[in-house]
Amino acid sequence: MCRWLAYTGNPIQLETVVFRAKHSLIDQSLHSRMGATTTNGDGFGIGWYGQPHEAPFLYRSVSPAWHDRNLREAARAIRSPLFIAHIRAATETPVQETNCHPFRHNRWLFAHNGLIRDFHALRRDLMLSIDPALFGAIEGSTDSEVMFYLALTYGLEQQPVAALERMAGRIEQIAAGHGVENPLNMTVCATDGEQVVAVRYSSEHQSRTLFHSTSFKHLHELYPHDPRISAVGEDAFLVLSEPLVDLHDAWEAIPESTAVVARRGSITQQAFAPRVRS
Template sequence: MCRWLAYTGNPLQLETVLFREKHSLIDQSLHSRMGATTTNGDGFGVGWYGHLGDLPFRYRCAHPAWSDRNLRDAARAIRTPLFVAHIRAATDTPSQETNCHPFRHGRWLFVHNGLIRDYPNVRRELMLMVKPELFASIEGSTDSEVMFFLALTMGLEQEPVPALERMAAAIEEVGWRNGVRFPLNMTVCATDGDQIIAVRYSSERESRSLFHSTSFRHLHELYPNDERIKAVGEDAYLVLSEPLVDLPGWWEEVPESTAIVVRGAAVYQRPFAPH
């Protein structure tokens, strides 16, 4: 399917996680270990925040991430305290820039790994559930973008986790009504620049892989001389589809049907139950 990551902490060069690490996101675009597909070459995108209050920036391209020379230069130039990045493996929709993640509306960015099953047959019904005032902002044809705008319709900007639960429930209801046994499989991330919300959920309870970093304070104690850990600070946090490096104690798997909310140094998990 796809691979993605989200970071918050001290301002960090995008290059650090996109290119430098042993199993960086660019390496995952060619050699994914845990994805449904080994190669994720149907486009990529990064979204990041500048000064407090700024709208997020994006760079998206329909070409494979490993072959984009401009991405390497941009990743060296950009330092930011919060960003998301995504590499795409297309399912039912074409490889084009408007189908590349992250999707954006106002201050919000959204990425997704997984799929709405039998999407061509339920697409119309789902799209008609999007608020009319939001509908014109849908640019592409992918199921992931419709998920984002359904979540916005259902209150993402006011109460993110309940809105994502309502979005998931709506997709499942439409799918079941159309004879789809397991309508939804997703790991998603939504952020407004102040918080990161990540969810691992699927109708069949066999979701795509998702991990988060452990306490960086603890990692400083375990690896006091590791310059990568020093650079991000003690309150940094990563949520990602696959670990970037193989260091014991660095990663924990996100449990099935779980939402994570990260705001500054505060992190908490809660059950994710569509309703």
């Protein structure tokens, strides 16, 4: 369906992971090895942070990522300590710029791979669950953007994991009322420039793939002359749909129904369980 990655660590050029790696995001846009679709050519987006406490920047396009010359130039020019990149394979919604990930609200960015099943039947009730104060900020027509604004409604800016659990719980609650089984399949990422929160969850417990990098300190010791590793620093962290390089001990699969939070070199995992807001 889609492929995405998020990076936090020393400032690096975006092209390091978007273009240069053997199985870079550009390679995955044409030759995904683990996705539901091999080709992800229905647009792309990058969101990145510059100076501390500033809102993130966005560059999104409906062009296939491999075909956009401006993306290559931008990825070479931009250096950032935290960014998200996403390539899209559209399901039931149009190919248009406002449907490209990541989505932005104030300091938060959000990206998603997966779907809400029978979204067309659930869409009205889901959108009515969004805080009216946020409703006017919705620009596109995807299930992913609705998920983002539901999470914001339920407190993403204060308690990210709990808000994502409430978002998932509300989707499953509404789906049950419509007789939709196994409505939610997602790997999602949310960040405010200080922390990266990633979740792997699906109602049927058969989620899309999601990995995170292992200790870069350990990798520095194993591969002291690899410039890809030395540039990012020991506290770097990558979470991504599928590995970028075939490097032993570099990646760890995120378990089913798990949330991962990375913040200033600290990485924690916890069980993820949808909950209905009380």
